[in-house]
Amino acid sequence: MRALLGQAARWRFGLPWYVVALVLTVALDLIALLGSPAAALGTVQAQLVLPFAPLGEEFGWRGYALPRLQRFMGALPASLVLGVIWACWHLPYFAYPSIHPLPFGIGFPLFVVVITCESVLATWIYNSTGGSLLATILFHKGIHLGDPIPVESTVTSAIAQAVVFVVAVVVVVALAGPSRLAGRRSHVLPASRPELRTASG
Amino acid sequence: MASRADPTPVHPPQSAIWLLAFFVVLYVATAAAWLPILRSGNSLLAATGPLALVSLLITVMPSLVAIVLSA
Numbered sequence: 543m544r545a546l547l548g549q550a551a552r553w554r555f556g557l558p559w560y561v562v563a564l565v566l567t568v569a570l571d572l573i574a575l576l577g578s579p580a581a582a583l584g585t586v587q588a589q590l591v592l593p594f595a596p597l598g599e600e601f602g603w604r605g606y607a608l609p610r611l612q613r614f615m616g617a618l619p620a621s622l623v624l625g626v627i628w629a630c631w632h633l634p635y636f637a638y639p640s641i642h643p644l645p646f647g648i649g650f651p652l653f654v655v656v657i658t659c660e661s662v663l664a665t666w667i668y669n670s671t672g673g674s675l676l677a678t679i680l681f682h683k684g685i686h687l688g689d690p691i692p693v694e695s696t697v698t699s700a701i702a703q704a705v706v707f708v709v710a711v712v713v714v715v716a717l718a719g720p721s722r723l724a725g726r727r728s729h730v731l732p733a734s735r736p737e738l739r740t741a742s743g
Numbered sequence: 744m745a746s747r748a749d750p751t752p753v754h755p756p757q758s759a760i761w762l763l764a765f766f767v768v769l770y771v772a773t774a775a776a777w778l779p780i781l782r783s784g785n786s787l788l789a790a791t792g793p794l795a796l797v798s799l800l801i802t803v804m805p806s807l808v809a810i811v812l813s814a
Contacts (some may be wrong), residue, residue, distance in 0.1 A: 543813045583792065595800045606813060610762040624808025627766060631805070634777045638787050 546605050555671035563667055563680035568688040570710055574703035575693060603628055604668050604678040616653060617665050617723035618715060625661030630656040641675035644700055652700045659707035666714050668726035769808045776801045
């Protein structure tokens with residue numbers, strides 16, 4: 543448990559990663575709105591912004607599951623698997639149109655795409671900051687900071703959001719590499735060398 | 744974190760079991776927590792009393808399960 547909780551205390555990863563973690567998804571949401579001005583004119587939806595969500599989820603998704611998944615597969619496949627599981631865990635929230643206003647058949651597939659992309663971006667941040675949960679907690683907080691941006695208010699803007707996030711992921715994967723998903727200066731062991739990783743739970 | 748000079752072998756099957764356990768326990772516990780909220784028919788935003796606590800519990804479920812399993 544100490545190893546799990548200790549990941550949240552890794553705070554020395556440089557100011558740029560703090561900015562990336564907090565601002566990235568908000569910026570991507572705003573870019574998505576540029577392609578669908580009708581949504582931008584709409585009413586800002588009163589989304590449920592749960593202050594506990596980043597803390598309440600990140601120890602599980604990135605702190606516990608991601609390192610173990612990366613032992614069995616590369617960083618990109620691990621992120622994709624975790625992204626789908628992460629998205630499906632949110633399925634009950636689709637019972638509430640005030641949170642997810644689009645029809646389920648359209649809204650949920652697009653949600654899976656976006657949250658899977660966010661999973662890849664979270665892995666990139668996690669691996670690039672030496673496994674800092676603080677960085678991914680901030681990233682998760684950034685996701686919720688973008689909740690009031692009405693990208694899910696129309697099908698067009700939701701599709702635009704998915705496209706923008708996919709493009710962002712393609713760029714990140716191209717720059718960081720699919721097996722590591724880490725910046726050049728990171729100290730993360732290559733996922734292809736699992737025998738060098740720790741054996742701790 | 745192990746260094747390259749001190750490689751420690753991992754045990755993939757055991758690690759996989761714990762990983763699987765995390766996902767199974769998380770999904771079962773989350774589903775069990777959602778049932779009373781969905782059955783109530785009330786809006787999640789309007790949840791009060793015990794249901795508000797349950798909705799809060801759902802929010803922290805992934806970290807809670809991870810901490811319990813790693814204890």
